[in-house]
Amino acid sequence: MVTAAQVWEALAEIPDPEIPVVSLVDLGVVKDVHVDGERVSVEFTPTFLGCPALEVMRAAMEDRVRELGAEPHVEVVLDDSWSTDRITPEGRQKLSASGFAPPAPRPTRPLQLVELERGFECPYCGSTDTKLENLFGPTPCRSVRYCNACRQPFEQFKTI
């Protein structure tokens, strides 16, 4: 019989469809796993509500659970339990290593533009002489920045 630890291990191998260097477990979107005999329930919290990768993530989780010989039940939880603070330290390192600045920790009060305009570290050269180019980016979860030191645009995971 499958154990919860095996399910977690299997889910940790599923890459994010849009940023494949990080796994779904690195992203912190797997909220909980329950094993009840042959039935495996996975509580899954979307990152952004309009993220088109959600369906792909869900299908991939169902496939992995079936490969373990169990019946998957993926429940999408639409509450407020996911924030970018749930991205694991390992996930943050992987983001940096592939050219994405990790999200800043979420402040306790509402985000201000001035906080987002400060010089975040460039994942390519490490300089903090960087600027915000666009609050929005190629996917809902990313902002676009520019490094004045190495003249390289880069993306940052938005803090939400």
Add this chain to the structure above:
Amino acid sequence: MVSHVLNGRAQRLIEYADDELILGWRDSEWTGIAPSLEEDVAFSSIAQNEIGHARALYELAARELDTSADELAFDRDPSEYRCAPLVTLHRLDWAHTIARHWLYESADELRLAALKESDDPELAGLAAKMDREEVYHRLHAQMWADRLRDEPRFREAVEEHWPYALGLLDAPLRPVLASHVQGTVPVTWPLGTRPVERGEPSDELRPLWEEMTMVRRSVPGATW
């Protein structure tokens, strides 16, 4: 065609979802033709968020009504949509677009803040999740409003949209919106400005609906 007798909760969810769906559609009309590449990306991304919010809201309503989010979004007649007429307006002009965006996001902040305090845990949780994304819309809208506040074209566009913006909110929140808006753009509105309310006919919704539902209507019941 979805014809249900709506209870209060489902009705409110559908009103909100319709606002977000139709505004998302309007925002997406800038994809490829916005005045700068940054704004092309911004409006496309905002559109994607709004439509994602619409889907989540429709899903909650659909569960109560024993239907699906897609049926609620696409299988109703245009006369059954409950969005505020603000979001149906079709003005492919930057001053008008920013005026509507800023008024909408300002009103939406008030609406979300109220929903986050709701006794309905499901609705409060979803509102809090939506609000995490909406913060970015507000920062973007306010940045533009601050930049354009002294431009006559922008001020005129704000004045033109004002009666429509009122229609987004319940009556008690309308004065709060007025003071918020006047903090950035000190326009004055004639006393007794008549709000353009939900359900008032809009000539501009039907052409949008025709386009939005064209593929779905082409092969009814198909799974794409």
